Amino acid sequence: xxxxxxxxxxxxxxxxxxxxxxxxxxxxxxxxxxxxxxxxxxxxxxxxxxxxxxxxxxxxxxxxxxxxxxxxxxxxxxxxxxxxxxxxxxxxxxxxxxxxxxxxxxxxxxxxxxxxxxxxxxxxxxxxxxxxxxxxxxxxxxxxxxxxxxxxxxxxxxxxxxxxxxxxxxxxxxxxxxxxxxxxxxxxxxxxxxxxxxxxxxxxxxxxxxxxxxxxxxxxxxxxxxxxxxxxxxxxxxxxxxxxxxxxxxxxxxxxxxxxxxxxxxxxxxxxxxxxxxxxxxxxxxxxxxxxxxxxxxxx
Amino acid sequence: xxxxxxxxxxxxxxxxxxxxxxxxxxxxxxxxxxxxxxxxxxxxxxxxxxxxxxxxxxxxxxxxxxxxxxxxxxxxxxxxxx
Numbered sequence: 001x002x003x004x005x006x007x008x009x010x011x012x013x014x015x016x017x018x019x020x021x022x023x024x025x026x027x028x029x030x031x032x033x034x035x036x037x038x039x040x041x042x043x044x045x046x047x048x049x050x051x052x053x054x055x056x057x058x059x060x061x062x063x064x065x066x067x068x069x070x071x072x073x074x075x076x077x078x079x080x081x082x083x084x085x086x087x088x089x090x091x092x093x094x095x096x097x098x099x100x101x102x103x104x105x106x107x108x109x110x111x112x113x114x115x116x117x118x119x120x121x122x123x124x125x126x127x128x129x130x131x132x133x134x135x136x137x138x139x140x141x142x143x144x145x146x147x148x149x150x151x152x153x154x155x156x157x158x159x160x161x162x163x164x165x166x167x168x169x170x171x172x173x174x175x176x177x178x179x180x181x182x183x184x185x186x187x188x189x190x191x192x193x194x195x196x197x198x199x200x201x202x203x204x205x206x207x208x209x210x211x212x213x214x215x216x217x218x219x220x221x222x223x224x225x226x227x228x229x230x231x232x233x234x235x236x237x238x239x240x241x242x243x244x245x246x247x248x249x250x251x252x253x254x255x256x257x258x259x260x261x262x263x264x265x266x267x268x269x270x271x272x273x274x275x276x277x278x279x280x281x282x283x284x285x286x287x288x289x290x291x292x293x294x295x296x297x298x299x300x
Numbered sequence: 301x302x303x304x305x306x307x308x309x310x311x312x313x314x315x316x317x318x319x320x321x322x323x324x325x326x327x328x329x330x331x332x333x334x335x336x337x338x339x340x341x342x343x344x345x346x347x348x349x350x351x352x353x354x355x356x357x358x359x360x361x362x363x364x365x366x367x368x369x370x371x372x373x374x375x376x377x378x379x380x381x382x
Contacts, residue, residue: 070336209339211358216335219360246334 007231007281008154014285023150024158035276035287036161038298040142043163043270046184052138052165057123059144059159063115068252069122074205074213078147080116083109116146120162121267125249128168134258136169138177142272154277155230155237161272166265168250170257174266175244181268182242186226189240193294194228194278201225201241222246228278239274243267304348305369309333312340324367329360338363345369351376 011017018027028036047054066072066079087095087108099105117123120143128137142163149156167177182198189196201223202214217223222245225238243266249255250263257263283290287298302324310319313328314337322331333341341363346352351373353362362372 208353208355208358209342211355212339212342212360212363213335215360216329216338220329220335248334248336 011154023152036272039272039275047140050138052140054140057143059117060114061117061123063113065122065126066115071118077206080146082112082114084112085109118147120145121164121166125253129254131256132169136173139166155274157273163270163272164267166267168263168265171264174264178242178244178266182224185240185268191297193291194282196226196228198224198226230278230281239278240270302370308344312344313337325365327364349373
């Protein structure tokens with residue numbers, strides 16, 4: 001273990017990330033945001049070669065999606081549910097009294113019908129209820145995600161952005177989409193000068209049943225991650241992932257193929273914040289000094 | 301016990317094939333049992349037989365066939381009787 005400044009220390013000292021009172025919640029400088037914008041442009045340019053519907057969803061979504069998607073049962077430790085105040089004047093008075101005395105004022109709140117979005121493609125699926133066109137459909141979705149994983153590792157933010165390329169349709173095309181984007185994604189990231197490797201992975205399913213889910217996910221190779229060193233060479237960080245959902249979303253959200261089968265889905269997700277951090281780590285904190293090849297790809 | 305296991309699989313296994321078409325040794329995952337369904341099967345087995353699968357048995361292979369489930373449940377019932 002080195003005693004020198006950590007990567008987080010360097011990012012904060014350079015003003016690239018602005019820490020807040022909560023671990024894993026940062027402000028981002030314009031230097032950082034220019035990289036994110038460059039990445040978005042690069043992904044959009046690559047995705048433009050295929051016909052897809054492009055959406056942005058807000059960072060919050062209907063709470064019911066957490067239940068129907070299975071996220072609540074598989075990752076209860078990561079959810080964020082929005083609470084609101086619906087009391088009367090007397091409740092308000094007591095709320096303020098408790099807050100001013102340093103008490104737990106959130107006990108006056110109740111859960112709203114919205115939650116934070118845990119994965120950028122999740123708000124999409126409930127909008128697709130019904131029958132898909134022949135050959136299925138592609139979607140290009142970008143936005144903010146929340147996962148409750150407070151950490152001092154800058155690559156483990158609580159609030160971060162994903163850009164997902166989603167296919168919903170028959171099982172075979174879903175796999176083809178996943179495999180094609182896994183290759184395209186590795187090519188894009190490699191072209192930016194990142195040393196990447198594609199590995200079989202599993203999601204961090206909660207609890208004892210999670211062990212079975214994780215083992216199944218691995219043995220069926222449903223999830224791949226593209227990893228690159230950010231904090232260490234030994235434990236590289238996932239900066240993109242390719243996920244085969246089978247009918248995990250098609251079934252609960254009532255999505256059916258033109259042939260009348262329950263739809264399968266796959267997504268390839270670019271972790272925009274993690275890729276940005278990986279680039280800052282690999283090439284330094286001053287993008288003006290980055291290799292021309294990477295600069296030309298990000299800012300053509 | 302086998303009858304009960306098959307009833308639980310029929311209810312929670314979400315298999316695309318009727319249970320009477322599935323032999324004891326058939327690979328349930330190959331037949332079409334998803335991992336989420338296998339978890340529900342596990343929880344139903346625990347309720348029904350009043351057992352708890354230890355971490356070492358929380359593996360895909362424990363639930364891969366009727367025979368494997370029967371062996372696992374059998375072991376746990378015997379262990380709890382001792």
